[in-house]
Amino acid sequence: MENVAALPALESRIATLVAQYAGVPAGMTVPRTCAAVMDAVAGQGVVSSEGGKRLRALLALATFDAVRGGTGADGDDPGRSAVMDLACAIEVFQTAALVHDDIIDDSDLRRGKPSAHRALAAALSDAPQPDHAGRGLGIMLGDLLATASVAIAHDAASRLPKTQPIMRAFLNMHREVEIGQVLDLAVEEAPLDRPEALASSSLGVFRWKTASYTTIAPIELGLLAAGTNTTKARAIAESVGAPLGLAFQLADDLIDVIGSPSSTGKPVGGDIREGKRTVLLADALIAADGADRAELIRMFEAPVRDGDDVARAISLFGSTGAIDRSRGRIATLWHAADAAVGDAAGMLGLSDEGRALLAGACARFLPAHLRER
Amino acid sequence: MENVAALPALESRIATLVAQYAGVPAGMTVPRTCAAVMDAVAGQGVVSSEGGKRLRALLALATFDAVRGGTGADGDDPGRSAVMDLACAIEVFQTAALVHDDIIDDSDLRRGKPSAHRALAAALSDAPQPDHAGRGLGIMLGDLLATASVAIAHDAASRLPKTQPIMRAFLNMHREVEIGQVLDLAVEEAPLDRPEALASSSLGVFRWKTASYTTIAPIELGLLAAGTNTTKARAIAESVGAPLGLAFQLADDLIDVIGSPSSTGKPVGGDIREGKRTVLLADALIAADGADRAELIRMFEAPVRDGDDVARAISLFGSTGAIDRSRGRIATLWHAADAAVGDAAGMLGLSDEGRALLAGACARFLPAHLRER
Numbered sequence: 001m002e003n004v005a006a007l008p009a010l011e012s013r014i015a016t017l018v019a020q021y022a023g024v025p026a027g028m029t030v031p032r033t034c035a036a037v038m039d040a041v042a043g044q045g046v047v048s049s050e051g052g053k054r055l056r057a058l059l060a061l062a063t064f065d066a067v068r069g070g071t072g073a074d075g076d077d078p079g080r081s082a083v084m085d086l087a088c089a090i091e092v093f094q095t096a097a098l099v100h101d102d103i104i105d106d107s108d109l110r111r112g113k114p115s116a117h118r119a120l121a122a123a124l125s126d127a128p129q130p131d132h133a134g135r136g137l138g139i140m141l142g143d144l145l146a147t148a149s150v151a152i153a154h155d156a157a158s159r160l161p162k163t164q165p166i167m168r169a170f171l172n173m174h175r176e177v178e179i180g181q182v183l184d185l186a187v188e189e190a191p192l193d194r195p196e197a198l199a200s201s202s203l204g205v206f207r208w209k210t211a212s213y214t215t216i217a218p219i220e221l222g223l224l225a226a227g228t229n230t231t232k233a234r235a236i237a238e239s240v241g242a243p244l245g246l247a248f249q250l251a252d253d254l255i256d257v258i259g260s261p262s263s264t265g266k267p268v269g270g271d272i273r274e275g276k277r278t279v280l281l282a283d284a285l286i287a288a289d290g291a292d293r294a295e296l297i298r299m300f301e302a303p304v305r306d307g308d309d310v311a312r313a314i315s316l317f318g319s320t321g322a323i324d325r326s327r328g329r330i331a332t333l334w335h336a337a338d339a340a341v342g343d344a345a346g347m348l349g350l351s352d353e354g355r356a357l358l359a360g361a362c363a364r365f366l367p368a369h370l371r372e373r
Numbered sequence: 374m375e376n377v378a379a380l381p382a383l384e385s386r387i388a389t390l391v392a393q394y395a396g397v398p399a400g401m402t403v404p405r406t407c408a409a410v411m412d413a414v415a416g417q418g419v420v421s422s423e424g425g426k427r428l429r430a431l432l433a434l435a436t437f438d439a440v441r442g443g444t445g446a447d448g449d450d451p452g453r454s455a456v457m458d459l460a461c462a463i464e465v466f467q468t469a470a471l472v473h474d475d476i477i478d479d480s481d482l483r484r485g486k487p488s489a490h491r492a493l494a495a496a497l498s499d500a501p502q503p504d505h506a507g508r509g510l511g512i513m514l515g516d517l518l519a520t521a522s523v524a525i526a527h528d529a530a531s532r533l534p535k536t537q538p539i540m541r542a543f544l545n546m547h548r549e550v551e552i553g554q555v556l557d558l559a560v561e562e563a564p565l566d567r568p569e570a571l572a573s574s575s576l577g578v579f580r581w582k583t584a585s586y587t588t589i590a591p592i593e594l595g596l597l598a599a600g601t602n603t604t605k606a607r608a609i610a611e612s613v614g615a616p617l618g619l620a621f622q623l624a625d626d627l628i629d630v631i632g633s634p635s636s637t638g639k640p641v642g643g644d645i646r647e648g649k650r651t652v653l654l655a656d657a658l659i660a661a662d663g664a665d666r667a668e669l670i671r672m673f674e675a676p677v678r679d680g681d682d683v684a685r686a687i688s689l690f691g692s693t694g695a696i697d698r699s700r701g702r703i704a705t706l707w708h709a710a711d712a713a714v715g716d717a718a719g720m721l722g723l724s725d726e727g728r729a730l731l732a733g734a735c736a737r738f739l740p741a742h743l744r745e746r
Contacts, residue, residue, distance in 0.1 A: 025548065030556055031577035033570050037559035038552065100516065104509035127562040136477035139512060140554045143473065143519065147547040150523055154540055167527055167540075174520040175398065179411065181513045183403055186410035189500040197406050204404035 004364075006061055006084075010054050014088045018049045021092075021148035022141075040123040041141050044116050045148075048141070049095045051111045055365055056094065056218045057087035062361030063222025066354035083225045085156035089149045089170065090218055096145035097177055097213075103138050104185070105274075116141055146174070165230045166221060173217035180209025187277050192297045195285035202279045203246060211245020215365065228348065236347060239340040240362065247333035248365040253278045254326045257314055260367065269310035275300050279329070283322035284313075292316055327370065334371045337362055377737075379434055379457075383427050387461045391422045394465075394521035395514075413496040414514050417489050418521075421514070422468045424484045428738055429467065429591045430460035435734030436595025439727035456598045458529035462522045462543065463591055469518035470550055470586075476511050477558070478647075489514055519547070538603045539594060546590035553582025560650050565670045568658035575652045576619060584618020588738065601721065609720060612713040613735065620706035621738040626651045627699045630687055633740065642683035648673050652702070656695035657686075665689055700743065707744045710735055 023042035024030055030038050064083045101107075102115035109115060114122065120141070121134025150170065157166040183205040190198055220237035224230065256271045257280060271278055281300065285293055296316060299309050317323050341362055345355040363371065396415035397403055403411050437456045474480075475488035482488060487495065493514070494507025523543065530539040556578040563571055593610035597603065629644045630653060644651055654673065658666055669689060672682050690696050714735055718728040736744065 021548075024552060025545070030552070030581070031560075031574040033563055033574045034556040034559035034578065037562070038555055041555050100512050104512055124562065133558060133562055136558050137555060139473050139477055139515075140551055140558070142512075143515075144548065144551045144555075146516065146519065147544060147551060151541075151544045151548070154537075154544065158537055164527075164531055168524075171520060171524040171527060172398070175394075175517065175524070178513055178517045178520060179397060179403065182411055182414050182510060182517075183407040185506060185509050185513070186407035187404075189410070189497065189506055190406055201404040201406045205407065208403070 004058065006058060007054060009084070010057050010088060010091070011050070013084060014049050014091055015046055017085065017088050017152050018046050018092060018095075018145070018148060021151050022144045037124070037137070040120060041137055041144070044119055044123075045095075045141055045145055047113070047119070048099055048110070048116045048145075049092060051113075052091055052094065054091060056090045056214055058364065059215065059361045060087040060090060060218035060222040060225075062357050063219050064226045066350055066358040067223065067226035067228065067348055069351055069354055079160055079225065082156045082159035083222070085152055086160070086166065086170075086221055086225060087218070089153035089156060090173075090213065090221070092145055092152060093149035093174065093177075093213065096142050096149055097181070099138055099142035099145060101181065103135055103142070104181070150174070160225050161227055162224045162230070165233075166224050169217060169220050169224060169234075173213050176208050176212035180205060180207075180212060184209050190277060192277075192281075192285060192300055195282045198277060199279050199282035199286065202277065202282060206246045206249045207242055210249040211242050214241075214248055215245035215362075216241030223348075232347065236340075236344045240337050240344055243333040243340065244337035244362055244365055247330045247337065247370075250279060250326055250330050250333070251366050251370050253280055254323065254330065254370070255367075257317055258323060269314060272310045272313045273305050275302075275305060280317050280322050280326055281313075283325045284317050284320045287320040287322060287325075288316065292320065330366065330370050331372065334366055377431065379431065380427060382457070383430050383461060383464070384423070386457060387422050387464055388419055390458065390461050390525050391419050391465060391468075391518070391521060394524050395517045410497070410510070413493060414510050414517070417492055417496075418468075418514055418518055420486070420492070421472055421483070421489045421518075422465065424486075425464055425467065427464060429463045429587055431737065432588065432734045433460040433463060433591035433595040433598075435730050436592050437599045439723055439731040440596065440599035440601065440721055442724055442727055452533055452598065455529045455532035456595070458525055459533070459539065459543075459594055459598060460591070462526035462529060463546075463586065463594070465518055465525060466522035466547065466550075466586065469515050469522055470554070472511055472515035472518060474554065476508055476515070477554075523547070533598050534600055535597045535603070538606075539597045542590060542593050542597060542607075546586050546594075549581050549585035549590075553578060553580075553585060557582050563650060565650075565654075565658060565673055568655045571650060572652050572655035572659065575650065575655060579619045579622040580615055583622040584615050587614075587621055588618035588735075589614030596721075605720065609713075609717045613710050613717055616706040616713065617710035617735055617738055620703045620710065620743075623652060623699055623703050623706070624739050624743050626653055627696065627703070627743070628740075630690055631696060642687055645683045645686045646678050648675075648678060653690050653695050653699055654686075656698045657690050657693045660693040660695060660698075661689065665693065703739065703743050704745065707739055 022045040024038060061083060098110060099116045102110055103117050107115050108118055117134045117138025120137040121130045124130045124133045127133045153170040154167060157163045160166060187201055187205055190201065192198065216237045219241050220233050223233035223236060253271060257269060259268045281296070285296055288296060296313065299305060299313060338359065341355070341359050350358070395418040397411060434456060471483060472489045475483055476490050480488050481491055490507045490511030493510040494503045497503045497506045500506045526543040527540060530536045533539060560574055560578055563574065565571065589610045592614050593606050596606035596609060626644060630642060632641045658669055661669060669686065672678060672686060711732065714728070714732050723731065
């Protein structure tokens with residue numbers, strides 16, 4: 001039922017692929033005086049790729065294995081090494097998106113380490129304008145990783161049936177996430193005086209910016225690699241992946257506020273401190289009385305928020321019922337995703353083992369306490 | 374000998390493809406409150422795509438037509454509409470690269486219009502931080518256009534023989550340009566006290582940042598689309614495209630200083646004002662006497678340069694012989710490219726007409742007065 005055994009192999013394969021596809025191509029050289037900067041960028045590509053939870057790759061692999069009827073870890077299916085690379089390509093794309101996202105958001109940290117553009121600025125500390133150079137190199141690193149993700153997917157797809165549908169789905173994933181980032185920026189600019197619109201917009205944006213590449217594309221790509229026809233693969237991926245991806249993003253936002261049982265020591269309330277427009281905030285604004293609502297609006301329209309603001313916002317998210325409402329939204333979406341897995345198992349003729357494998361990979365996107373209603 | 378007749382068709386096809394591939398996919402909708410921002414980004418994609426000289430697309434088409442033995446403008450070759458789209462994909466990629474380049478360089482203008490991130494900041498002038506939002510949306514627009522270029526190339530390649538080699542060459546072009554941008558940033562951070570190294574690094578970087586997608590990839594893609602085998606296509610593209618692309622970049626930098634006979638009214642000396650590290654500057658530093666060299670270094674290490682500085686630098690570029698040396702470099706490279714076209718014509722068995730078509734498309738990258746030694 002578990003395929004997390006694939007994790008070490010995934011991690012090492014991602015590092016190999018990034019070094020191979022995002023650096024200087026084999027047999028070519030760059031001018032000697034520029035080599036140190038190029039090495040710093042290529043090296044940062046590998047560093048930025050490390051340490052993800054690999055949920056997306058594991059979901060793609062589980063989907064493929066569920067249909068093919070085995071975990072295939074012993075490499076007996078010749079297509080499986082190609083699917084492994086395809087799964088890695090999704091992770092490399094995520095890294096590309098995060099590198100640009102951190103520049104857009106001016107973020108200092110990612111996965112507990114300096115964000116790519118900050119690390120590159122530090123590497124170029126002797127340059128006349130290290131921050132400017134770091135940001136420029138960060139934009140190019142994101143571009144290099146995005147190109148690498150497509151090239152990895154292309155070479156993997158070439159070794160699989162349905163080569164062209166796989167490439168179309170992969171490029172469609174890129175496009176949906178890019179549109180999602182645009183929509184996310186639009187939401188961040190939205191006024192706070194219409195919280196119902198904010199809640200529905202945010203949920204709508206989650207389909208684009210999160211579900212697209214987190215759950216929908218991994219399922220779709222896993223199915224296509226296993227030979228499922230294009231229309232059926234898309235329909236199943238959407239029916240399972242859309243509610244699961246929304247639940248995942250809601251849970252991510254909720255855990256930022258309530259903390260995680262298996263907390264990594266990440267400070268609670270980071271999104272509030274950044275003034276992020278979340279569904280939690282929208283739900284709190286909707287349910288708050290006049291004074292509380294005015295206080296929240298004032299707080300989130302201010303240029304910065306301090307520790308007292310964060311504590312007060314969390315308290316209001318609780319007292320207005322916004323936290324409970326998010327729990328309810330997550331549980332409902334999870335049950336929809338789980339039911340869709342059941343339907344998909346029927347449509348795909350999965351064995352009990354296959355079904356459990358897919359359901360297990362889906363369940364991993366949410367902590368157990370948020371899956372129960 | 375001329376295929377500029379294809380220009381209006383190219384221009385209109387690019388607009389159609391960008392609207393189709395870089396906007397919201399048909400049949401999907403975005404949340405209503407975000408639609409205006411998404412429309413602004415997609416619309417800017419079309420605007421940013423307008424007004425290029427299309428030299429790259431014309432070179433790809435001329436290469437294909439030269440091998441296929443006709444201009445094919447009447448559409449009698451079923452592959453030609455696919456090649457047309459492939460040629461457009463190169464132009465869309467260029468736009469993607471320029472959108473990011475303008476963010477990295479903080480440029481206000483592109484092709485006589487506001488740069489994409491500035492135009493998007495203006496479109497979001499009611500937002501709390503329009504410049505920040507404009508830059509973020511500009512990064513995403515560049516990403517969307519880069520993805521669109523690959524998707525356009527993929528759908529075109531699917532209608533051509535050598536589908537996979539075409540995709541590999543297209544993705545390799547992306548990667549080379551991205552590496553070239555990294556190298557270019559490295560050169561901009563280089564000290565000025567070793568001008569020989571600066572000259573050779575700059576020329577080395579031109580291979581990556583300019584020749585890659587300006588001349589090498591268009592020839593390679595045109596040849597692959599016409600059925601030339603992969604190894605031969607790469608060798609010919611490199612032999613013609615590398616010197617031609619270097620000559621093109623040197624001419625671009627030279628015209629910035631000496632002006633163009635058919636000047637568009639662009640102010641002379643823009644690169645000097647920006648403090649750009651060019652081969653001209655390196656050649657001037659190499660040939661200058663101690664006092665002139667110190668003056669140039671002081672000028673280019675200063676944070677800004679005024680009109681007097683620009684005039685003085687141009688005068689020094691002339692008096693040190695740097696302008697003549699660039700003219701010489703360009704003529705030598707052009708003759709190498711022209712000779713390589715002759716060799717390629719033999720290897721490909723081109724007709725006289727085909728050879729003239731290819732040579733004409735190459736000549737278009739340089740004004741006539743720079744092609745003569």
